[in-house]
Amino acid sequence: MAFADGIADFRSDTVTRPTPEMVEAMASAPLGDDVYRDDPTVNALEEESAAVTGKEAAIYVPTGTMGNQLSIMLHTNPGEEILAHELSHVRSVEAGAPQALSGVAFRTVSGDGGQITSADVDQAMSMAGFYPRIGLLVWENTHNLSGGRVVPIETMEATSSTARGHGLTIHIDGARIFNAVAATSVPAERWAGVADTIQFCFSKGLGAPVGSIVCGERAAIDEIRYLRRRLGGGMRQAGVIAAAARVALDRRDRLVEDHVLARKLATLLADRLPGSVDAGSVETNMVRVDFSKVGLSWPELSDRFDSSGIKTSAPSGGAWRIVTHRDVDAADVDRLVTQLV
Numbered sequence: 001m002a003f004a005d006g007i008a009d010f011r012s013d014t015v016t017r018p019t020p021e022m023v024e025a026m027a028s029a030p031l032g033d034d035v036y037r038d039d040p041t042v043n044a045l046e047e048e049s050a051a052v053t054g055k056e057a058a059i060y061v062p063t064g065t066m067g068n069q070l071s072i073m074l075h076t077n078p079g080e081e082i083l084a085h086e087l088s089h090v091r092s093v094e095a096g097a098p099q100a101l102s103g104v105a106f107r108t109v110s111g112d113g114g115q116i117t118s119a120d121v122d123q124a125m126s127m128a129g130f131y132p133r134i135g136l137l138v139w140e141n142t143h144n145l146s147g148g149r150v151v152p153i154e155t156m157e158a159t160s161s162t163a164r165g166h167g168l169t170i171h172i173d174g175a176r177i178f179n180a181v182a183a184t185s186v187p188a189e190r191w192a193g194v195a196d197t198i199q200f201c202f203s204k205g206l207g208a209p210v211g212s213i214v215c216g217e218r219a220a221i222d223e224i225r226y227l228r229r230r231l232g233g234g235m236r237q238a239g240v241i242a243a244a245a246r247v248a249l250d251r252r253d254r255l256v257e258d259h260v261l262a263r264k265l266a267t268l269l270a271d272r273l274p275g276s277v278d279a280g281s282v283e284t285n286m287v288r289v290d291f292s293k294v295g296l297s298w299p300e301l302s303d304r305f306d307s308s309g310i311k312t313s314a315p316s317g318g319a320w321r322i323v324t325h326r327d328v329d330a331a332d333v334d335r336l337v338t339q340l341v
């Protein structure tokens with residue numbers, strides 16, 4: 001359902017507001033000082049997240065960006081390169097953090113839907129000794145800039161095994177890994193099993209107001225705890241927000257509802273604006289629309305949306321991304337589609 005003010009916000013799954021259950025959990029959470037490691041709510045969240053991903057330990061961080069960057073700091077040395085998809089979030093939308101904070105560059109591949117193959121890894125490693133050393137392979141699943149596509153587990157397992165053979169360490173930007181779980185029924189533990197560290201966000205489709213987590217072996221997480229301090233990411237009575245994250249994690253199965261809604265939207269658009277959507281590519285909670293098929297300029301459409309209480313991101317490069325989440329429903333989707341024709 002739209003927000004209380006009637007706004008249906010399709011810009012991102014980050015816009016959700018805490019549920020009454022989250023607010024209640026936040027109000028009653030037992031607290032301590034997490035930098036001293038004695039906030040029971042944060043400790044519980046870290047234990048639950050480690051268990052869900054099959055890792056030894058976990059560390060709560062303010063944002064997905066910080067979780068990714070701490071992992072990159074852990075796994076790389078200055079002068080190295082990261083092997084990643086060209087549209088990966090860590091490369092494209094984290095404000096140059098890998099270059100600025102870790103002194104690393106990128107070796108990129110451009111596979112469909114965020115995929116990286118064993119051949120890509122072999123090719124990248126074939127120039128070892130001449131090109132900059134590759135210190136890390138980064139996966140992103142689901143793949144945001146490819147429209148929320150799922151990188152298949154078989155691809156991740158095969159390629160990661162090749163990467164391991166070359167001695168690479170592996171990180172997963174799993175900001176939306178539970179969308180991949182919901183779309184495939186492959187458990188989080190299996191996806192996480194390919195990597196040394198996995199970051200996931202409570203503040204995306206899981207619907208918590210704040211926070212992400214990095215999971216990995218205990219020694220890796222201990223080192224990330226030290227690096228988090230360096231970045232000023234140690235939070236004190238963080239149980240206030242971790243309480244909502246615990247509820248979000250517990251309710252993760254509801255993500256399938258977002259996927260059903262995204263498919264409904266894609267079907268309506270394909271029907272009303274033929275050629276605008278490749279419905280088969282809608283695998284999770286994002287719909288990519290070819291804006292050239294919409295028949296209205298963005299300023300015109302944006303005006304219509306403004307007056308009917310709808311928000312979406314502006315199209316970029318002709319592609320227009322619409323995201324479903326807990327705070328929009330079928331009536332809001334109908335309202336959006338009605339504005340287009």
Ligand SMILES: Cc1ncc(COP(=O)(O)O)c(C=O)c1O
Pocket residue numbers: 062063064065066068089090140142144173175176201203212
């Ligand atoms: C794939 C992916 N990774 C990382 C992030 C960063 O998360 P945050 O906004 O919490 O820093 C995002 C945010 O949208 C994302 O989509």
